[in-house]
Amino acid sequence: MNQEYIKPDAWSIIEEGWSPSMVKSSESLFSIGNGAMGQRANFEEQYSGDTFQGSYVAGVYYPDKTRVGWWKNGYPEYFAKVLNSPNFIGIDVFIDGLPLDLAQVQEVREFRRELNMKEGWYERSFIAQISDDKEIKVESRRFLSLKHDELGVINYKVTAVKGNLSITFQPYIDAGITNEDSNWDDAFWAIEELYSDQHQGMIRSRTNKTNFHVATYMQSELLKDEEHIQYATHLDQNDTTVRHEASGDIAQGESLTLRKYAGYVSSLNHNKYELFDASKKILALATEHGYEKLFNEQVEEWSNIWEMADITIDGDLKAQQGIRFNIFQLNQTYLGKDSRLNIGPKGFTGEKYGGSTYWDTEAYCIPFYMATKDQQVARNLLKYRYDQLDKAIENAEKLGFTNGAALYPMVTMNGEESHNEWEITFEEIHRNGAMVFAIYNYVRYTGDYSYVPEMGLEVMIAIARFWHQRATFSQKAGKFMILGVTGPNEYENNVNNNWYTNYIAKWCIDQAVEHLDKVKDGYPEDYDRIISLTKLTGSERASWQEVSDGMYFPYDEEYGVYLQQDGFMDKEIIPVSKLHQSQRPINQKWSWDRILRSCYIKQADVLQGFYFFEDHFSKAELEKHFDFYEPLTVHESSLSPCVHSIQAAKLDRMDQAYEFYLRTSRLDLDDYNKEVEEGCHITSMAGTWMSIVEGFGGLQIKDDTPHFTTKLPKEWAGFSFKINFRDQILNVQVTQQGTQVQLKGDQPQDVVVNGKKITLQPQVITA
Template sequence: MKKYFELDPWNIIQDKLDSEDNRIAESIFSIGNGYMGQRANFEEDYSGETLQGSYMAGIYYPDKTRVGWWKNGYPEYFAKVLNSTNWIGIGVKIDGEALDIAKCKVKDFKRVLNMKHGYLYRTFTADIESGKKVKVEAKRFVSIVNKEIGAVKYSVTPLNFSGTIEFSPFLDGDIKNTDSNYDEKFWSEVSKKAENGRAMLTVKTKKLDFYLCSLMKYDILKQGKEYEYKAKTLEREKFVGNIAQVSAGENEEVAIIKYVSNVTSRDFKPEELAEAGEKILQKAYAKGYDELLSEQAKAWEEKWKESDIIIEGDVSAQQAIRFNIFQLNQTYTGEDDRLNIGPKGFTGEKYGGSTYWDTEAYCVPFYLATADKKIARNLLIYRYKQLEKAKENARKLGFKKGALYPMVTMNGEECHNEWEITFEEIHRNGAIAYAIYNYVNYTGDKAYLGEYGLDVLVEISRFWAERVNYSEQKHKYVILGVTGPNEYENNVSNNWYTNRIAAWTLEYTIEALGYVKDNEASRYDEIIKKLNLEETEMVKWKDIIENMYYPVNEELKIFLQQDGYMDKEQILVKDLDPKELPINQHWSWDRILRSCFIKQADVLQGLYFLQHLYDKDTIRRNFEFYEPRTVHESSLSPCIHSILAAKLNKEDKAYELYLRTARLDLDNYNNDTEDGCHITSMAGTWMSVVEGFGGLKVKNDMLTLEPFIPGKWDSFSFKVMFRDTLIKVSVSKDTIKINNESEKDIKVLVRNTPYVINALKSIIIYTE
């Protein structure tokens, strides 16, 4: 496998410029703060292969659906997270000659993503066509303290000449999405203004009228001292900037420090944007670059205190887990309950950047254990607020009752337009119900059920009750025409996972109704009246639960992925020619659909969610059958398999799959990192360590741990917040140490033995 980056516990390091892999590096070195994000595009001109990307959270565009054959029920649009104003740009000329590192000889190139302190650094020397040599250093960040602020410090040092260095800082709103269905540009200019040392550009989307106002201000330094300059102004359509020149002697460093504020109509009225952005910019400018960078470092250090995982003895694994946690913390902070977590975060445009079931299935556990419970609660409330839209989605498909949450959404409305996904991948409803259970089980916040949870659970259950049909031949309820998590199977009947999560949702809804009835009688009556829930509905639900059909293979004693799965030719992945992997890039879709190969956990996804209901032998039989047939060509696949392998004491397999999920993007496993990082699967990487190697789960309102240490590691540790108590778990070859870092006692079950850890105390358990 190709090595793209150097190994380092706290940094991602690229030690040479590789034009062929530049888009991969742009994804990996992306920075963000939950409010905005930026791919690692170069500040100066670059004529090589690149995917320019600047993104603002919550701003999207309803791009007109483009399909070859329209089907009733298709959404009119596919939501695109927009490539927004390019705020980082700084054109550079050396004695009138443009600096373009795709066209000059580059030496000593180095790019570093400092994850500990949250900034991107780059340096190189360039021999330009005239023979002049310059050294360049650039450092930039987006502030997690001042969310609207981004800053760049860019310096040029002549190495073999004296001459004129020209900087052209700019704001460019004349950009487009590479995934635009009809090559349309999505932004229109509202206003612009350029003055000496500053500029402002306001643009708005052509639909939905999202406004973005970007303001820049900059200083120029010579040998570290402020340099007085008189700049020319630049203005053209959707573009503003300055041109400033500096005379520099040989080995004299000249630098530009560019401050930018980005404000949107999501937070301010359109007519208030310029004034609001100016105030934010001036406040940041008054602090200065060094203070802003210092604040950034301190804020990131605080984040790491809560969420860091430390691995001793395996730098590759250490770097990978920190990279995953870093990207998660850059993508979502929980401060804005209007936002969710797109599969690519702020690193690319693929998948539209919208909300998928990934959030509930993979991201909720991370935020439950590494942040205040309100963060995960906000992710659930996000879905509650979109319940009416989910009901509308169900009506559009012909259902009389219930809610079908969208496969892809920005505002609750379905905006995905592949029929086998939009119409058939209905298991997403079950993941949302499971997330409610997971949240309540982990936090003990049962009040959530009466406040918000029951409304969602009841409407999802109503959907399932209408989506099933009774088979007179089987004398069972069946679910026909679905796509399970394994998207290499479409339009199948009785996908085991879909049937099981549907019946489980009905069970949990009845249980939740019973809890609220017994503990909040008046609220229960309100809910029953509001939802017009009748006893006959619950009778039907119980009948479905008792009589749901599940495909099984009695000989192998496994759950069948769906009806007819064993009719397929049974070949194992190890018997494939490695040159044909990944199969989604080498095989026709017809061949994939007829094969037995599985894209991601399907039956095993259900067994992961509901592992508390199945014994180890059942899980083992299914794991040993399905994992060898799984190609793991979904980013969401290796982590689930790693967790189950750990549960089954398959330590080598658990470690192998952990590395695959942890280094999925860093090592470009699936040959698709250039489109952006797989943000939601990164939460699965965290799960692989904490739930897999740490064996963490909640049972009978108690945190339980069954840790083991991979053979290549000397030790590992992680922190989890559980019901307002923060603990640190440290595992070595012969001990398990648990530190209680909170001011109240906690009872923990470790390998089936209960321990009480007093406030601010620790215990050591000897394992050998």
């Protein structure tokens, strides 16, 4: 049974009713971020119940020493982890001297949370009975400013429901924070300096080993019934905490509000010795603007995002809520402003996976950011990988590769591999292919070929060198094979000739050869520079071609399908439908030995190749492979349902496509995998967007032209989305009456809608 305590709503995530067992799940679901920092939805006041504290600063990490039972040659020495950063939201509250703690009060009523996605704020309210004659109502709202992305704002209001009460607020910042997922319980942070005066508090911390410097700051103001009042501040601090105190008396029906301006500044953007000065400048701006202006700015900034990114669904509230939640979290995590940053699988919602960069960015996220923002955002993501090419070459060298061959990391913060499970680190090498596919996808979508001669071709050459060296020639078969790998389906390790890996390896080599010729013809100066830099010779290039032309692909004649890998048909083929629900998810119920011997697939593998290279295969071939592999897939990866939804729509399996869409869009809201308390699945949320735009919207780019083959689920009255295609906006609206496409731009644009070619002018065209 999936959790279903989140109330359906078009623009908000809403929880009603006090349920301590759901606190950690809600801390994930109601997380907030602004691309530069983020935090779980922890309570501001103290809470002695089960909770997972989490605040994060983008780009700040710690190299936690690898912990393995048996060290293997080539293992990374550390696992890069996003750091649980100093806590700036804390506001301890005392009612007539009694601490407010929802785990300890006599009763909690009318508990409600709301994450308003349209305007970008998180709010919590409840009535708490402190004692027989003391009762309060708390209304807390906070947001992380998009416009001033080092600033967070909290408005914490206490109203006397029963009794005349003395309220004491103790706003504080706490740098004595640890990660729950520390391997060795190392101290990740060292506190360098604390500062406090009547209005402001600051702590400067430094990360051990990586030497990032971060200042956490705060300033508060007090209001009685919405009017600012003067108050005496009591100051307190210890080795890790700066705490202030503000008190006031209220009669029954009156309220006292603490407004807290707080946040982080870091040495990523400021001189490390001037962080307190930078903090004071932000606080001066915050107090000058005031709460209302900052809030209105937040509403406007989110309005601008939604103007381009929104997807509307008519007639299906849970589906509408799901897609907006996914779009909202993607924008909270990454806004494309800084090419040093990337998109962690959990974003700012938890610590799992270390918060690092995976191949998810290239395979799933870039299409979303290309289409909903502009090509510079996607270019920044590609540049991130180009800037780390030297590290990818070092990663390959550690495993014995030579001559500038590159293996991009499975997990990274700075380009170095920092994943330490051998079957992933050494064997899930298909990730290299996603780097080249992202370049191909970017050029295909944006028409900006300049990236290839400037940066992309160097990446392609290094990756082609890797595949050439990684392939083994089989004298017996007379073919090149790639042995000892793990495909996207991580439930099969150390296999030979994973079809997806072999296919994308051949394709990467072909891409490198093709673009060498294009750059030579069109950009001769860049070509000469690249050849000089890489020392590429004609004989080396010819040896690549031998590997590409001679690549082996496992195939089963009886079923007429490409096989996951050699020996797949030796397994006992039992469809997932025969698995009792008590055995699911198998990654939590079965031993790894049993999983590896089973036929069950964690996520799309062969079908991932059919998704990437859809023009290489006929619809009949897709149907045959979908019918063979989908019944064996348990979808226990967050990246699986979106690909299956897209392909089911292409095959006109609309019931399946809709079911997979709901699963991907509400993966976290309904906690399908029973793990949302660890954080949300941010990168797979881009796959949810693809499920609509590429699945139901049928978007494909062919010959520089957008094609839309639209499909409408029977559960929907209609849906709409926008894409930014080459600096012009296409607005697609699909209803039961047909499909309309509207162009916002200054140049005519050819499109193909349901097989009909149309030249759009800036007006509505009906197909």
